[in-house]
Amino acid sequence: YNIMMETAPPRFHPVGKYATVEFREDCAGSCRECVKKKCVSGIFKENYLHAISMEEPEYLYTCQSCFRCVQECTRGIFSRVIDPEYRTLGDDYWRPDILNRTWYQAHTGKVPVSGAGYRGPFVGKGFDSMWTDMSEIVRPTRDGIHGREYINTCIELSRRPDRLKFRDDMSLGTDVPPILEIPVPVMFQHPKFGVSGGNVLLTMARAAHELGTMMFIRAEDYADAFAPYAENLIPCLTKDNYQDFADIISKTRMAELAYASGIENELDKLRSLHPGLFISIGIPLNKKAASCALELVQTDADTLHFYADDHGNELDTENPRSLKDTIREIHLRLVENNMRQKINLVFSGGIAMAEHMAKAIICGADGVTVDNSLLIALECRLCYLCKADKPCPVKLEDADPDWGSQRIINLMCAWRNQLLEVMGAMGIREARRLRGEVGRSMKFEDLEAENFGPIFGERKVSGDK
Ligand code: SF4
Ligand code: SF4
The missing domain is CATH 3.30.70 (Alpha-Beta Plaits)
Incomplete structure (x- = not known):
């Protein structure tokens, strides 16, 4: 690939x-x-x-x-x-440097480098308090980015059998269910804001198709023009409206149902509209997410898809935790109950850089989705004028789908190369092996507790204050 x-x-x-x-x-x-x-x-x-x-x-x-x-x-x-205009881009999470580097990657398809080195703070919130451990001394590195060794970045979105059974003649005795595999651990998500008219969504769908990945899209936005890319689209449905979209469901490989009580009773009915359909369940990433995951892993769903906010924070709370902690909690809850291998976990919201993808997988995700980054690849400046129905300064609605899809493909090329660099330096040759590999990372909280804890005791004030 x-x-x-x-x-x-x-x-x-x-x-x-x-x-x-x-x-x-x-x-x-x-x-x-x-x-x-x-x-x-x-x-x-x-x-x-x-x-x-x-x-x-x-x-x-x-x-x-x-x-x-x-x-x-x-x-x-x-x-x-x-440049004073540079300081006005984005917000405190989608920082100007993230927008600027995303534009560069979408333009060139190359990994961004910085001549003056990293000058940011030592530690920050969320993924910025986690470092990947790429020590070359303790394990051999791999050379994937230059193609001399193949590093596999595939993930699965389909459910796996617990174990394989063999008959006496050693033939396979387990019915192996169909496999849905995508070549990169990143999918696309319909952005919550931004110009979606013109060819913007079509551009994203085309890029998903060419990359071989999937795109979550509101079923209401599906139009005939999407037909060539139907296999790469995941319509997002609810238990009340999925019957109205039987035609779309019959063309796709996977569909998503929003979490609601009694959702487990709808999965068979949804599959009856398209036998062999892979099913994802969309769940808000709030305090109940881990127990929800444990409940849903017993059902027939293939993937659980958790939605954080735009900044990668937990929903419905005044003191939200970041994706780094919530992914870990959900992953470990399933591991402790011997259920992790049964299901795939995908996380949305706040995935802004290639390193977020790698760190989310290390925390325990199978894959992630990108949303705002797709708009930024098309030159969006996160000025939010479109939210107030004002004209877009970069005329997103006029973007040519050929040009736009190439920009998104370039961005994903640069992200995948960064993932290959990280995995190569860690000596890991499979994105699936990176999942939950916290031994290849360091967290600020742990380092602080180990090094300063014995001298100063437990931290009593949050580092954010
Ligand atoms: S020489 Fe270096 S600092 Fe000067 S314009 Fe070129 S890249 Fe920038
Ligand atoms: S550039 Fe501004 S107006 Fe245009 S899509 Fe982005 S946020 Fe909306």
């Missing part, structure tokens, strides 16, 4: 972190070794092209901030400043 990236340049000039301030009046004008020729990102060449087409040249989203130009110019004419 390989994802084919192809450069898909932005339609609008992306907002970059740095703006160049170039004091041209101090330029000597004739240096043979001008630093502009040495820029690894070709920024000044790009600036020149912008200048001849009379476009704004300042916004440098591909600049890697290596400061070579600032340091090496013999007349010191360069300064870097942070």
Whole structure:
């Protein structure tokens, strides 16, 4: 399995972190070794092209901030400043750097690198208080990203038999149910906001189809134009309305029912509309999620799909826990009851970077879904103007599906390569083996308790305060 990236340049000039301030009046004008020729990102060449087409040249989203130009110019004419517009992007979870790096990945399909290294805080909330352990000394690394060793990123969405039985003649005595496998542990989720008119949803569905993954979509939004991608769509239904969508159900491989009491009695009826249908149950990620998972694992569902909020937080509580803790709780509840192997767990909400996907799997998820990142790949700036019915500054509704689906494919190519890097460095060759492998990670709470606990005792104040 390989994802084919192809450069898909932005339609609008992306907002970059740095703006160049170039004091041209101090330029000597004739240096043979001008630093502009040495820029690894070709920024000044790009600036020149912008200048001849009379476009704004300042916004440098591909600049890697290596400061070579600032340091090496013999007349010191360069300064870097942070673009004020950059600071207004997104919010405190969907930070400007996440948007900026997502645009870069959707444009180039490449893993983002930072010339100036990581300058953020040592620890943060949620996944930012967890690190992957990629020590090369204790286990051999694998080389998947360059194709010299195959690292498998497949996951299953179908239920597995508990054990295999063999007859006396050693032929297989267990009826092995059909398998639904996807090549990447990430699926698409219909975003909760954003322009969904024009071809936006169709663009996402096409990308899901080309990648071989699945997309959760509201059944009401399904239209005839989606027919070529029907096998990759998972219509989200309720126990009250699924009978109205029998036609859609007959074309898909998997359908999702929203959790409600008595849902277990509906699964057979839903399957009668399409024998062999794989079923997911959509569950709000709240305090009851773990007990709900334990109850539903006894049913005939294939996958449990938990919905956190946009920031990856637990729902219906004033002190929400992050995905990192809730995934762990649900996974361990099933492990303790010897039920984990029976069912697949998928988590939605707040998956904003490739590392979130890897960390969610380490915590115990089988797979995750992305939503806002799909919009961002199409140049969305998370300005939320569409929520107020105002025009979209990047005209998302006019996006060409060929261009848009390639941008999403590029983003997934970069994410998968990052997953390969992480798994390769850990010496793991199967995404399914990464599930629940907390031994390959470190959590701030554990490190703090082990190192400072014996000296200072138990933490009494939350680190957020
Ligand atoms: S900081 Fe580095 S990457 Fe950015 S413009 Fe200067 S030389 Fe190029
Ligand atoms: S750019 Fe703004 S208006 Fe357009 S889809 Fe994104 S949030 Fe909505």
